[in-house]
Amino acid sequence: MTARHINGRSARTLGRVATQGVDRILISERRLRKRVRELGTQLSRDFAGSEIVCVGALNGVICFLSDLIRETDLMTSIELVDVHRSVDEGTHRVTLDENPFRETLEGRNVLIIEDIVDTGLTLTEIVAAVRRQQPASLKICALLDKPAHRQVHVSLDYVGFVIPPHFVVGYGLDYEGRYRNLPFVGVVEDAEWLPAMLAQAPSA
Ligand code: IMP
Ligand code: MG
Numbered sequence: 001m002t003a004r005h006i007n008g009r010s011a012r013t014l015g016r017v018a019t020q021g022v023d024r025i026l027i028s029e030r031r032l033r034k035r036v037r038e039l040g041t042q043l044s045r046d047f048a049g050s051e052i053v054c055v056g057a058l059n060g061v062i063c064f065l066s067d068l069i070r071e072t073d074l075m076t077s078i079e080l081v082d083v084h085r086s087v088d089e090g091t092h093r094v095t096l097d098e099n100p101f102r103e104t105l106e107g108r109n110v111l112i113i114e115d116i117v118d119t120g121l122t123l124t125e126i127v128a129a130v131r132r133q134q135p136a137s138l139k140i141c142a143l144l145d146k147p148a149h150r151q152v153h154v155s156l157d158y159v160g161f162v163i164p165p166h167f168v169v170g171y172g173l174d175y176e177g178r179y180r181n182l183p184f185v186g187v188v189e190d191a192e193w194l195p196a197m198l199a200q201a202p203s204a
Helices: 008-014 029-046 062-070 121-132 194-200
Strands: 024-027 051-057 075-081 084-088 091-095 109-117 137-145 158-162 185-187
Touching: 008 024, 029 062, 029 137, 029 158, 051 062, 051 121, 062 075, 062 109, 091 121, 109 121, 121 137
Parallel strands: 051 075, 051 109, 109 137, 137 158
Antiparallel strands: 024 185, 084 091
């Protein structure tokens, strides 16, 4: 997929206060809406007749999850979990609480909803926590797949867009806490993103 060049509309959009520091639009609001609708339709078809629990990691997933569940015609409930990130001796670590869920997932159909899969470490931890609860089924839906920095293999059942290794913001995604409120996905060219840097560093 190629990056969107700035046209008249996006140039105006990028001039707003909320977009300061964003270099260009990668996925427009219109393309996001269309793709989320398609994913919702596909999920409604694939899960027809079942009730699902949507598991999402805070905070990045807020926009995607809230739009996606409204595009599905299914009985759903939601479990939002906190993810703790740290760097330990140069290694990026991701941990979840011992039991991060409010309700049990045992015997239920779980759909993990992720905003973006980069190294794959976050998703791997969420999958492990869900599996410990012995769900009846487990599927994964990610809005953005950024495979260039992958450190662990993860198998995604539904993907919105495969993107190049840019640091992206908007539609829930942040850089240093900012930009989650942008209605599009944009690129911040000079963002310093530790997991990506660690993934690219030559191994000792
Ligand atoms: P992973 O554990 O490296 O796969 O990264 C997943 C998490 O890192 C996502 O849920 C985001 O919170 C964050 N992340 C990864 N890439 C980006 C990005 O390009 N922009 C903003 N957040 C990102
Ligand atoms: Mg996330």
